[in-house]
Each structure stands twice: as structure tokens, then as C-alpha cells.
Amino acid sequence: MRMVNAMGFIDDELILEAMAPSKGEERSARFRGGLGKKTAPWIKWGGIAACLVMLIIAGAVILPMSFGKSKQNLGDGRYKSFTIQAQGETAILWPWEYRTIGEKYRTIVMNGMEYWNTDHKVSESMLGKMVGTFEVSGYDEYKEESHVISAEAYELNDVVASISLAVKLEDGYYVFRNMECLPAGTLGELLDQVNLSKLLRLNWFEERGSDLKGKRYVLNDDSYLWKVLTEECRDAKFIDDQNWMTGKREYLGFSVSSDTLGVQNAAFYVTKDGYLWTNVFGPQYLYDIGEEAAGKVIWHCRENSAEIEAQPFANAIIGTITEITEEYFLVDDSSLCKDPKDGITYKVLLNDIRISRYVQKNYVKLGDAVEVLYRNQIGEENDHTIREATSALKVTIIDGQALIFE
DSSP states (O other), X not given: OEEEETBSXXXXXXXXXXXXXXXXXXXXXXXXXXXXXXXXXXOOOOHHHHHHHHHHHHTOOOOGGGTTBOSSOGGGGTBOOOEEEESOOOOOOOOGGGSOHHHHOOEEEETTEEEEEEEEEEOGGGEEEEEEEEEEEEEETTTXXXXXXXXXXXXXXXXXXXXXXXXXXXXXXXXXXETTOOOOSBHHHHHHHBOHHHHOEEEEEEEXXXXXXXXXXXXXXXXXXXXXXXXXXXXXXXXXXXXXXXXXXXXXXXXXXXXXXXXXXXXXXXXXXSEEEEOTTSSOEEEEOOHHHHHHHHHHHHHSEEEEOOOOSSEEEEEEEEEEOSSEEEEEOGGGBSSXXXXXXXXXXXXXXXXXXXXXXXXXXXXXXXXXXXXXXXXXXXXXXXXXEEEEEEEEEETTEEEEOO
């Protein structure tokens, strides 16, 4: 069971309870592109990294340090205080005909290495040269049938093909990641393989550890941070320590994203005692950059940043379905509001198989309470229309709690 308090944080000790996914959860994660079938022998998921596995299964990669932040946008102060519980972590395994092309075809093999679909798309402008045409495989668990198509694979700009590729499927170019790629021996070697300063977006950061309050900040300019890492830390060695954790360390924890690497809200830590840790590449990458370089980075970030309000990790609304048509369904959130008169009725368009299948397969019905996840912004000028919904999970709201059954 996973409980997330909408108003606070969860400590690392509680995250450790979710370390080991069951076999069923592991299969679900592979289906969604979170894990490969094979795991390199040096990979043993520590407490923080294991948290990433659980969250991939749940469908959103959330920073471990801020796991307690709610996915709900909390209605701009309209909502009562409530918690969100997930009863189980296994994602829905849709029948083959109800999957998107990206959900159907999950793996390719190049040079004996298996690459897994991250579910992230990239624009054609991010592509390098074509590296060949390969078989892309998928599996229909219901009928126990394998499916194979041929697809072109391309290098991605600023990252070597041994780490990630772009594969052309019928609706776009998907990032496939090599889950068997060994980490570079030094930070300099990694930087030669991946232009992190260009590819990573440093969304925001928090200071964690000791008596720090975990306020959230954005950097005014990240050029000095990358200057230190790229010029002074090239010899920083990879540390193969599967028991390493932030623990009681003081550190800056960044939320980072990259379209090219196929990651959203991954973690990038710089600790006061001289370590750089990230899960951008899936498993734990840990480098000993030294206290002096780490101190420069931390000092610069403290002196060149602005505090911001916390934002949700995923756009979501919770409410009751009041109407279903062939083109949309309506969700009313009045029951969650401090004053029901402040409730909003959202129109969720059924223009994408990722959301329409919930209705077509009767997973959600009239009168159900649901949590709807969506991308981009709600169109307030169009009766609060949600045009890019991706899921509708049933919930039960009891005594101020929203219970989400996944």
C-alpha cells in the first residue's frame, strides 16, 4: 500500500518499505518500459533507486526526496486536506487492440544489446544519422503471441547510440534506452558520451538534510554548475556502492528532465560531502566529485536562485463522473471542495485511446469517482476542457481520503 499525504513529505525510511517489487509488478514495469528483462550484475537497487521502480510502475517518475508531494493540484486552495492511497502498484495490462503503438512495441536489439521503449517521443530535429533497420518486438500477454515489425533506428543528438536511440514507429520517434549499458568509469567519460549540460533541464532544486526545510528554488543561471562539473570533475570516479544513500547527508536535490534521454522529473543530487548521484540513466550512477567541487556548486546555487512555490509532479483532477458520451465524459470535483459551491465540472475529451479505453472497457462508469491524469493545460475558456487526458483511475473518497485502485 502507498499513502501520499497531500500536504507534506514522506521520509526515506518509509520509502525503503517499498524497495522490492513483486514479480507481477516487475512484469508490469517492463510492459511500460521501466525495466529491461535482463539486469546487469552490478545493478542492485538501493533505497532511492528502488523507489524509482515503484513509481515507474505507478505511471509517473517522482523524485524520491519529494515523494510526499501530491499529484493533485489541490484546486488552488479550494480543496479540503486529504490523502491519496494507492491499493497496489500494478498498472493495467490492456488488450493488444487497446494499446498505443508505443505500448505494443517495447524492445529492439542492436549489437547484442537490448533497448527498451521509454514511452517518450522526440522531434525529428533531435535525430542524428540513421543506424539501421531493426526488428521491434512486442508481446500480447492475453493471447500469448509475439509481434514483430521492422523500424528505422536513429542516433540522438548529443548522446552516443550505446546509451539511447530513437526508433521510428507509426506515430513518431520514440526514445529507446539501453538498460544493459555499463556506467562510464569517470564523470569525464560520461560527459563525452552524453552532453548533460545541453540535454538536462534543471527544473528546480531543494536543499535536504540536517535542519534544512526543503524549500524549492530555481537557478537563475546553470552555466557555472556545468562549468565546475565539466572542467573540474572529469576525473571523478564512478563508485560502485549499492548501499549508498543520501541518509543524513546534506545535499542539493535537483528535479531534472530530458526529452532526448526520455526522462521526466528524475533526480540529480550534489552532496555536501562530495558526491554526485543521479538516476537519469535508470540505475544508480554515483561519482566522487570531491568536497571542494561540490561546495562550489552548492554555494553557487544558494547565491544564484529564487524560491518558488511547489508544483504537482503530474497534472490531475479528482471528482465524480456525472455524464458520459461518445466524445467526452464530465467530472465534478464538488465533493472535495471546502465549499461545494466552488466545485468545477471538467470535460474530459475521449480523443485518444489512452483515455477512451477506460470508458470502452467499462473500467470507469457513470457515478464513479476518478482521478484523471492529463498533459498540458486545462482550457478554462472552453468550459474547463481537458484535451490530453491519459488515464482515469477509480478512487474511493472516505473520511477525507482518496483511495486509488490501480
